[in-house]
Amino acid sequence: MTVHIIIYAAYVCVVWYSFMAILSLIGQYVIQRRYTHKPKPKSSSLPLTDIPGVSILRPLKGIDLELESNLRSSFQQKYPKFELILSVASSNDPVIPLVERLMKEYPRVDSRLIIGDKQVGINPKINNLLSSYNTAKYDIVWILDSNVHVDHDTLGRSVDLLQQPGIGLVHHLPMAMRPTSFAAQVEQAFLNTNHAKMYVAINAAGVASCVMGKSNLYRRSDLDKVGGLAAFGKYMAEDNIVGEALWSLGLRHAMSADMACQSLGSLTMNEYSARRARWVRLRKYIVTAATLTEPFTESIIAGCMGAWGASYLWPHRFNFVSFFIIHWCCWFINDYFIFCTLSSYSPVSSKKQLASTFNTSFLFAWLTREVMALPLYCFAMAGTEITWRHQRYRCLAGGSAVAL
Template sequence: MEVESSLVSMKTILLVLNYTLVVWYCFMVALSLFGQYIGQSRYRHKPEAKSSKLPFAEAEGVSIIRPLKGVDLELEANLRSSFIQNYPKFEIIFSVASPEDPAIAIVDSLMQEFHNVDSRLIIGDHQVGINPKINNMVESYRTAKYNIIWVLDSNVHVDKDTLGRSVDQLMLPGIGLVHHLPIAVQPATYAAEIEQIFLDTNHAKMYLAINGVGIASCVMGKSNLYRRSDLDKVGGLEKFGKYMAEDNIIGEALWHQGLRHRMSSDTACQALGPISLKGYCARRARWVRLRKYIVTAATLVEPFTESVVCGIMGAVGARNIFQIPISTFFCVHWTWWFVNDCLLYRTLVSSSSLHTLDAQKPLKIWRFLRAWVSREVLALPLYLYAMAGTKISWRDQEYKCISDGTAIAVSKELDTQPLLTATA
């Protein structure tokens, strides 16, 4: 009787496990389709920017802060997109740490060209923490004319109506932060194509779906608008200088005040140019190492959201419950996952605000397939590698991530662990 009881218990456990695998797979399918739905409905048709039509006296003023270091690809076009915003009241503040920075010449040229636009350049940073981006922006934040702050990375290009549509969203009741979907265009190498596929497929649909559900803060800091008065309630910008992933921490700080986040129908468009395979791997692993102490639960679940692991889970559960061959299930799974990603990719690339020769041209299908398969196959090994370490390198400085989400600078001479070198 005890043996029979043990067998029954084991069968019950296995049955529950198999159903769990199938339920998780169905959940991921639903989440992926939800992200696809948001992407197709939001980025195919952009609404008119109502705030852009307001007279100067009635419009909410916005201070655009653009931190700079070096000359990013398409830097002039990126910065120019700030000057031509179709909005009645804004200023642009460029922040650079060193007076020798080559970006200064481009800024000076644009400020002369658009002399009628309220803009200025601040040279020199303030050491308030370990994060060089925060150190670079502190003076700009303190001296900004307006309460609404738009932090816009130097490698990002935006549409001329982005500010107007974003202010429309920020003015909605209970909204404390508006952010934009990061997308990539203009890959110049095979590894850059993999990076583009990651950002414009898997990352995009999960980012859209999670923010669509809206049960927690999920923010990337490439293009964010919020009110300085709200951030000052928790210590202001300089409080976040001790964190490397300050964008997510700022988003959570505003969320905990009861202020929800919104996304407009605009994208934060980044031109990639040439990237090495080592550089791609470093970027992806760097993201994991920065997030694993800040959003631990989401980071631990991440492998089970990927097409390979998730597909295997669904295939095993379907075989044990419905007697569907694993190979058949996985082939169908990978085909629909590929088609789903391909459709979203084409929509996002075609909506790009960077109007250069190749920016809005999707990859040929065979190149898309090559990059897509490479991205999916590399996902788990890169994740495991990243989870095993704590060291990263950012903007020529090496750091060690700490369990409280902060980081410390480390000496190259003392470092023995493999580093993840990546740009922002």
């Protein structure tokens, strides 16, 4: 009986490993196809009478890294019918002079600044956005984080997708740029490899809602059917909850051939670890099943599962150590090509950045990320506290939280 259980477990390991390998290759394929061949937006060339208007909402707090460039990317959208609403919670926020200067620099852009938030829950981003959301003149809203830079055709391509039947949300691949410390390189290695291919592959499969809130478009008329934006103020990870709410209405999600680029600057290893822990601690209360399976999607555990299963079932063909070494080399090569592709076709790529792609720093950052993945996951699962914008919170069941 015990032997049968072990054989069954070995087959399960081989099947799971095969599934992860296929999923990784799907991510690689989709990234190569989507981000190297960006279509020309059709909506941007339509007459004003036929084109849907869009309200771009950008919540701000303080001076983020590369903030001026990020905000300019909104003013410079090549789309003939949009408004730009920028919002801050405090009248003393240092970002206000920058916003006012950009508004004067682009007088033809329909833009305005809203000062003051509405306290509807624990989520400061929702509180900041609510006045903008309620006063937006268009049904389509594009919520765009302050630390994100986008291509000038992003809005046009996104509206093209949102106009397709059955699509209720359009989002973009998060992309890390310009690290200036080793810990930031580790963060970039994670976001631009493992996270990117899994995020793209899961959305390509379309079996469930999988959304990050860096850059999202949807219709207010759809969101109002599930309570409006204010209903999500009690959640910390409102992006996941909003995506699932629209999914429950039968509205599917789409990703355009665009990226939500974030400059990382300098990070310490403690800051990197805190970011990873925050993501896991939020997800374990929202998508518990997916979070529990997360370690088995990593290269080390998945590789060990495949190596043990293959060497146990077919000992004359496979050796555990050889299998794992070959697996890890192939996994790295796959991630490396994904990293190069995204770096080459991002809207803020440069020759200097591309040159830095082809050196050993990426290898060391990738190895560090892979080795740290399981210890960080265990640390995150054991705790409940997160820090966001210098405020500490305790996560609660259902995705809500309380400030500490």
